[in-house]
Amino acid sequence: MTATIAPALAPEDLTRLATAMALIAANDTESVLATAIPSLSEAERAALAAHAPLTHAAVLVFPSTLDGLGEELAHHGIEVGAMTPSVVVRDRLSRRYAVPAAELEIRILRAPVTDRAGRPCELEIFAMVTPPELAHIAADERLYGRENHFALAVADADPIVVSGLRATIATRMRPDGGGYNSHEGATVLYFRDAHHALPAFRRMELLCAGQFPHLLATHQRESVPGTQLLRLMTGAWATQAIATAVELRLPDHLATIPDLPGLAAATGADQDSLGRLLRYLTTLGLVHTSAAGYALTDLSSLLRSDLEGTMRPLAQMYGGPFYQSFAALTDAVRTGEESYAKVFGAHHFTHMAANPELAELFHRSMAASNAMFTELTRVVDFSAAGTVIDVAGGNGELLARVLTANPTVHGVLLDRPHALATAKSTLAPVATRCTLVPGDFTEAVPTVGDVYLLSRVLHDWTDAQCRTILTTCAADMPEHAELLVIERLLPETADTDSLAVPWDIHMLCNVGGRERTESHYRALLADAGFELTATCPLPLDTYVLRARKAR
Numbered sequence: 033m034t035a036t037i038a039p040a041l042a043p044e045d046l047t048r049l050a051t052a053m054a055l056i057a058a059n060d061t062e063s064v065l066a067t068a069i070p071s072l073s074e075a076e077r078a079a080l081a082a083h084a085p086l087t088h089a090a091v092l093v094f095p096s097t098l099d100g101l102g103e104e105l106a107h108h109g110i111e112v113g114a115m116t117p118s119v120v121v122r123d124r125l126s127r128r129y130a131v132p133a134a135e136l137e138i139r140i141l142r143a144p145v146t147d148r149a150g151r152p153c154e155l156e157i158f159a160m161v162t163p164p165e166l167a168h169i170a171a172d173e174r175l176y177g178r179e180n181h182f183a184l185a186v187a188d189a190d191p192i193v194v195s196g197l198r199a200t201i202a203t204r205m206r207p208d209g210g211g212y213n214s215h216e217g218a219t220v221l222y223f224r225d226a227h228h229a230l231p232a233f234r235r236m237e238l239l240c241a242g243q244f245p246h247l248l249a250t251h252q253r254e255s256v257p258g259t260q261l262l263r264l265m266t267g268a269w270a271t272q273a274i275a276t277a278v279e280l281r282l283p284d285h286l287a288t289i290p291d292l293p294g295l296a297a298a299t300g301a302d303q304d305s306l307g308r309l310l311r312y313l314t315t316l317g318l319v320h321t322s323a324a325g326y327a328l329t330d331l332s333s334l335l336r337s338d339l340e341g342t343m344r345p346l347a348q349m350y351g352g353p354f355y356q357s358f359a360a361l362t363d364a365v366r367t368g369e370e371s372y373a374k375v376f377g378a379h380h381f382t383h384m385a386a387n388p389e390l391a392e393l394f395h396r397s398m399a400a401s402n403a404m405f406t407e408l409t410r411v412v413d414f415s416a417a418g419t420v421i422d423v424a425g426g427n428g429e430l431l432a433r434v435l436t437a438n439p440t441v442h443g444v445l446l447d448r449p450h451a452l453a454t455a456k457s458t459l460a461p462v463a464t465r466c467t468l469v470p471g472d473f474t475e476a477v478p479t480v481g482d483v484y485l486l487s488r489v490l491h492d493w494t495d496a497q498c499r500t501i502l503t504t505c506a507a508d509m510p511e512h513a514e515l516l517v518i519e520r521l522l523p524e525t526a527d528t529d530s531l532a533v534p535w536d537i538h539m540l541c542n543v544g545g546r547e548r549t550e551s552h553y554r555a556l557l558a559d560a561g562f563e564l565t566a567t568c569p570l571p572l573d574t575y576v577l578r579a580r581k582a583r
């Protein structure tokens with residue numbers, strides 16, 4: 033006589049198991065990746081699939097007992113192998129529901145299934161023995177399915193491969209904990225996209241044979257949302273640490289002095305405090321610390337004052353005047369008016385005009401982005417241009433580069449009188465081919481040019497003001513002349529990272545302007561009678577937009 037099996041599984045859990053099996057049957061590695069992480073490029077998806085194919089879909093169920101569970105599952109067509117204890121999911125539930133881990137009995141069972149491509153996969157079943165006093169866990173987990181996931185198994189798990197795969201997924205899905213299961217000799221890393229439209233695709237597991245304690249620790253830290261939030265909230269500390277470093281001329285001294293007492297003596301700083309600053313700068317990637325002492329990194333080398341195109345003035349501006357105006361960002365967001373004018377009593381450009389020293393620092397800071405200027409002379413062929421007009425060219429850094437790279441070209445620098453004062457020395461090496469013209473681009477620009485530059489000008493102004501500037505240019509430029517607009521471009525879609533996004537806030541705060549998308553600039557140019565003919569990328573997320581008068 034066959035013994036009757038008392039059912040241990042609730043009907044809703046059987047339904048959930050059937051749904052998970054159907055999901056695997058309807059998917060394969062490619063489709064799971066395409067659905068779960070749609071922003072992956074085709075190449076990334078193919079590489080991920082090659083390194084870590086789909087291995088299982090997991091469901092957490094709540095039997096009253098483990099006795100007879102295998103037979104009951106078999107009765108429903110789910111043939112499972114041996115049970116192993118769960119460690120990671122048990123610990124997650126223990127933390128989530130404040131129940132001691134020792135009081136949770138969870139086993140892992142696996143049933144072979146095939147995906148839609150006919151590849152062998154598994155249904156992974158976490159079975160948590162659920163006495164009545166733990167019924168609330170079952171109810172909550174069934175409702176939210178927090179432990180449901182698809183898993184990718186890393187074929188040849190080594191630390192480099194695992195860290196690369198982890199980094200690729202972590203740019204799209206948030207790290208969501210993980211652990212090492214000693215019973216299975218495997219590390220699991222979870223990721224989550226809480227906003228994914230399909231609940232079944234909200235979690236992903238990277239299953240790696242072996243132990244990766246360092247990687248796991250990083251993943252666990254990143255999984256705590258508070259860690260990331262603390263880093264973000266204290267971003268201003270990094271701004272100030274860098275400003276302090278340049279104030280003390282630390283990057284200059286680090287070039288020759290490796291030891292703390294020597295650095296403290298050279299900078300005139302308190303040794304203990306300087307040591308603490310150096311430790312923070314090390315975590316920011318600005319100082320290299322080793323047994324040999326302290327040294328500059330590629331990043332902090334850019335802050336040396338003797339470097340051509342040094343970024344030191346930028347560090348001084350961001351840690352100085354712009355730091356103060358950013359403190360009033362709330363006001364700018366509330367009113368739509370730039371906070372700089374409220375903090376300093378005048379619009380940015382008026383304030384600069386009245387403060388020559390600050391204006392000089394500002395213009396040097398603008399010139400610090402010389403990487404984009406150098407590239408512009410490579411991307412655009414200026415050699416056939418008789419005259420290049422740099423409209424609001426600041427301290428002449430860009431025009432100097434254009435004229436130096438093109439020995440037959442003449443240049444005209446138009447700007448406010450105070451800006452021209454700072455331009456004379458920059459343009460001294462090409463002075464015989466260059467004219468400085470004080471003026472106002474809302475009234476007139478020189479009429480003799482073949483190429484007109486508007487570099488980082490339009491982003492300082494509202495759309496209406498941009499139309500005035502562009503209309504003035506269109507009216508005064510010869511028919512054949514080309515207009516080159518150099519700006520950061522806001523991404524047309526939300527999923528692309530760009531420096532233009534934070535700089536848009538910078539513009540709001542400091543000048544009352546804005547960063548724009550390419551299509552926004554195209555429309556502004558069209559309003560003034562220009563047509564955009566090409567857009568070419570430059571370093572530091574900037575672009576040159578090439579335009580001609582529409583015919």
Ligand SMILES: C[S@@+](CC[C@H](N)C(=O)[O-])C[C@H]1O[C@@H](n2cnc3c(N)ncnc32)[C@H](O)[C@@H]1O
Pocket residue numbers: 381398399423424425426427430446447448451471472473474486487488489492
């Ligand atoms: C952000 S800076 C850009 C400087 C330079 N083109 C560059 O890319 O480094 C803006 C420039 O616009 C100039 N400017 C502001 N108002 C102006 C006006 N009404 N007419 C001409 N230039 C003006 C400022 O003096 C400043 O040099």
